[in-house]
Amino acid sequence: xxxxxxxxxxxxxxxxxxxxxxxxxxxxxxxxxxxxxxxxxxxxxxxxxxxxxxxxxxxxxxxxxxxxxxxxxxxxxxxxxxxxxxxxxxxxxxxxxxxxxxxxxxxxxxxxxxxxxxxxxxxxxxxxxxxxxxxxxxxxxxxxxxxxxxxxxxxxxxxxxxxxxxxxxxxxxxxxxxxxxxxxxxxxxxxxxxxxxxxxxxxxxxxxxxxxxxxxxxxxxxxxxxxxxxxxxxxxxxxxxxxxxxxxxxxxxxxxxxxxxxxxxxxxxxxxxxxxxxxxxxxxxxxxxxxxxxxxxxxxxxxxxxxxxxxxxxxxxxxx
Numbered sequence: 001x002x003x004x005x006x007x008x009x010x011x012x013x014x015x016x017x018x019x020x021x022x023x024x025x026x027x028x029x030x031x032x033x034x035x036x037x038x039x040x041x042x043x044x045x046x047x048x049x050x051x052x053x054x055x056x057x058x059x060x061x062x063x064x065x066x067x068x069x070x071x072x073x074x075x076x077x078x079x080x081x082x083x084x085x086x087x088x089x090x091x092x093x094x095x096x097x098x099x100x101x102x103x104x105x106x107x108x109x110x111x112x113x114x115x116x117x118x119x120x121x122x123x124x125x126x127x128x129x130x131x132x133x134x135x136x137x138x139x140x141x142x143x144x145x146x147x148x149x150x151x152x153x154x155x156x157x158x159x160x161x162x163x164x165x166x167x168x169x170x171x172x173x174x175x176x177x178x179x180x181x182x183x184x185x186x187x188x189x190x191x192x193x194x195x196x197x198x199x200x201x202x203x204x205x206x207x208x209x210x211x212x213x214x215x216x217x218x219x220x221x222x223x224x225x226x227x228x229x230x231x232x233x234x235x236x237x238x239x240x241x242x243x244x245x246x247x248x249x250x251x252x253x254x255x256x257x258x259x260x261x262x263x264x265x266x267x268x269x270x271x272x273x274x275x276x277x278x279x280x281x282x283x284x285x286x287x288x289x290x291x292x293x294x295x296x297x298x299x300x301x302x303x304x305x306x307x308x309x310x311x312x313x314x315x316x317x318x319x320x
Contacts (some may be wrong), residue, residue, distance in 0.1 A: 047191045048228060050144040054137065059195045062141060067188035069145030070152060074180030077149075078156045083173055086160060093161050094250045100154040101246030102298065106306070108239035109299025111232075155183060158246075194231070198224045237292065240299070244291030247298065263290040 047066060051059045085092060159179045163172055197220060204217025252260035264287070271283040 047144060047148075047187070048194055048231070050140045051195050054133075054140075056196075056199055058137065060192055062137060063188055063192050063195065065141045066144045066148065067184060069141065070148045070184045070188065071181065073145065073149045073152045074156060074184065075177060078153055079173065079176050079180060082156050082160045082176055083169060086172060087169065090165075093157065094253050097154075097157050097161060097246050098250035100150075100157060101243040101250065101295070102302065103150060104154065104239045104243030105247065105295035105299035106302040107299070108236050108243060108292075109296050110303050111236045111239075112296065113300065113303060152180070154242075156180065194228070197227075240292040240295040241288045243299070244293070244295030245288070248291060248294060259294065263287055263294075266290065 047063070050066065051062045054062060085096070156176060156179070159176055160172070163175055167175075201217045201220030201224070204213050205221060206214075206217070208214040208217055248260040248263060251257070267283040267286040267290070270286045271279040274282050
């Protein structure tokens with residue numbers, strides 16, 4: 001009997017350790033996922049364009065294919081790479097984050113410039129899309145998964161940098177896996193709702209039992225185009241904010257702290273001018289705005305370099 005009680009006590013101890021480990025992993029995953037929120041917003045804002053123009057019956061299958069590709073990107077390719085990086089080259093995390101920040105800055109600036117000058121950009125370098133629906137769908141999914149790989153790499157790197165130093169490989173792997181799966185579910189679940197919202201609204205508008213239901217359906221159909229436009233604007237702003245924040249923080253960690261310190265001091269000075277209760281919100285807003293301006297300036301320079309140097313070189317190589 002005493003042996004059985006001792007065994008049960010051991011099992012209870014193991015269960016407590018396991019529960020604590022699960023709590024630790026979940027907590028680290030939640031914190032790491034929160035750090036990647038800006039890139040997540042951009043991911044959610046970018047994806048709906050890939051289902052635009054397809055029949056309603058193909059929208060959810062396309063989103064599902066992209067989601068599966070995103071899971072594969074995160075768990076099969078990026079998670080092992082992140083663990084290897086953390087184990088053997090932790091000093092490379094900050095430069096890689098900054099490289100991702102520069103990419104986000106480039107993408108955000110290109111979207112802003114394209115909105116200001118629709119003829120601007122390097123879209124002319126892209127090949128003509130296929131006209132066959134099946135091949136067009138395959139091309140769209142492939143393009144979306146490639147774009148997701150870049151954003152997923154940024155998300156996973158941000159998540160890795162947010163994890164506590166010195167943690168076990170197992171805890172890091174589980175936390176990153178939770179971040180990857182959770183973010184993919186949130187992003188593509190949200191995308192599925194967004195792309196089907198007009199169909200849901202149309203259903204209620206036509207078949208709703210009550211006038212209020214039909215009115216809500218018509219309202220949903222009417223508001224979706226503006227909502228999608230607003231989502232793209234928010235996604236671009238988030239892209240610039242995250243990109244600039246990564247760049248200024250990374251530069252500070254590498255010993256170039258002047259931009260980060262200047263933004264920090266400016267945010268504090270502006271926050272002290274306003275009401276005391278709003279100081280934190282004002283400081284965050286000023287910091288995000290300054291980070292976005294840094295990203296926009298750098299991104300505009302990268303776009304100019306792409307269009308002035310890289311694009312002509314690619315066209316020359318294409319002709320040859």
